[in-house]
Amino acid sequence: MVKNRKIILKNRPVGQVEKANFDLVEEDLREPDIGEILVKSSLISVDPYMRNRMNSFKSYVAPYEVGQVIEGDATGTVMQSNSEQFGVGDIVHGSWGWQEYATVQENSLTKINVELAPESAYLGVLGLTGLTAYFGLLEIGQPVEGDTVVISGAAGSTGSIAGQIARIKGCRVIGITGSDQKTEFLEKELEFDAAINYKAWPNVRKPLMKVCPGGVDVYFDNVGGDISDSVFYLINDHARIILCGQISQYNQGRISTGPRLHSLLLIHRARMQGFIVYDYRKKFNEAISRLADWLNSGQLTNQVNIIQGFEQVPDAFLGLFEGENIGKQLVKI
């Protein structure tokens, strides 16, 4: 019988999430029943959206239950199979979450082809992160060649991919991020046209005006709050604002206040739209195939930030809100 270790939600965070909200518990894992598979985790994903699932109220997905493992994306290796679809040694992707082992249903797994792309890419560029960037930018943002596209949280998992896709589409791409190391990464590694370290300015409106002399056509928003307010002042007529995340707000515990800028949307006939990636499920295969092409042709970088050790999962998650990661944050087991 396999000894499993898993991280559970010990209690719901109020405002700022912290380590004390989690607990690491051990359990004996049951053998796979018919149609089930025992997997051993190799990479575990931590994502900002998980913070919302730690609240008690329903967002677009059900809240996590107190005392239960934190669900989320992971990859791993099949250790035991009671399914005809998977064999021992297969590399798989699933959503068993923050645990070292898991006994899961066969229909909750997909096989990974590690010859096409590294395992980590299936949690990043070719996973829900890449798909979120892809559909958010292309379906909601509808960028046109020559558009100025501004991305907040630009060095994060989704932002860094959205920016690269915008660049592939012939747009001017401006990233807003939280350190000089990240601005350098965006400009040098990902070839953004410009990047702004918002922490170096009292308000990003001024540096943004300088690098967006023609205004902003598309804004891919991962952060909300003050940064987004500054961007709204620069939108062009018929601008598209993609509400992908509001990470600046997740740990506030209450709704913050800010200037009412809807008149700017009105005057500029702008569109602001939220989305979730599952709305585009029917187009996932087509999108993954395009993302894989860009990845293999070198147009798209699979940027991951890997921390070692299962015990580090909560810290890796907390680090997202401190802006510690460049690209997709993963934990290697």
Added chain:
Amino acid sequence: MVKNRKIILKNRPVGQVEKANFDLVEEDLREPDIGEILVKSSLISVDPYMRNRMNSFKSYVAPYEVGQVIEGDATGTVMQSNSEQFGVGDIVHGSWGWQEYATVQENSLTKINVELAPESAYLGVLGLTGLTAYFGLLEIGQPVEGDTVVISGAAGSTGSIAGQIARIKGCRVIGITGSDQKTEFLEKELEFDAAINYKAWPNVRKPLMKVCPGGVDVYFDNVGGDISDSVFYLINDHARIILCGQISQYNQGRISTGPRLHSLLLIHRARMQGFIVYDYRKKFNEAISRLADWLNSGQLTNQVNIIQGFEQVPDAFLGLFEGENIGKQLVKI
């Protein structure tokens, strides 16, 4: 030579617009040149958007110039014509604004057929007001039969038409307005499913929840501010928010603050979009023809509020911000 009286912008309002921002001046009107027409006003329109044109900064139309007549929709009769397109006695529509007479270019006028609809309808249901309601609701709101449509400023010129169109489309229509007289008008005369007097509640969220047990699918926003915030809490997945006006904000003189509710748009994958009616110019004729059909079949009411006397124009305009009008506010000369 005709003695004309006109109302000019004497100085730009700072915050609250008031009578002292206007002046009534007399002038000798020049004779019509080739291709020009002398018209005598019969109905003058006052509209909330005019407040924004009194600011010095460019909105989607150029600001009014200090010392110049306030431009805007009007109807009148041709008194003298130096154009082959118009004859003396023709009833015409134009944008000569707040004056008793005007000498205008022939291409700035359109003839009105008063047998099809009363002259006032060409400033209301069949004019820019009706077109604004039509395109905002149908193009941005995309209501589907059975949808719950909430309208703020519901007894105003645009709101009252938008609500009637939503009703024609088989939606449940809820109006938010500012007096019991208006709620009665909306429910009895325009057959809205329910109407709420926001002044009777500390917050409209509670009465709104009661009349929208299934949430809100489409929100036609004419007012912004607190009322709109309350509506946002009730939006359904894939809701559409039409930014048509923000009248609660126009006289504030500075940008007000309020709760940051973009997370609600994100969670519900909602769309919020500004528009101006001129974006749909190519479809104007088709829209007017449909609006005229509804008007003549009695499905749509041409609700106008008429004040008598040219000197009353500024008061009629100021009254818009006090919620004095039911339907389209006009001044009869």
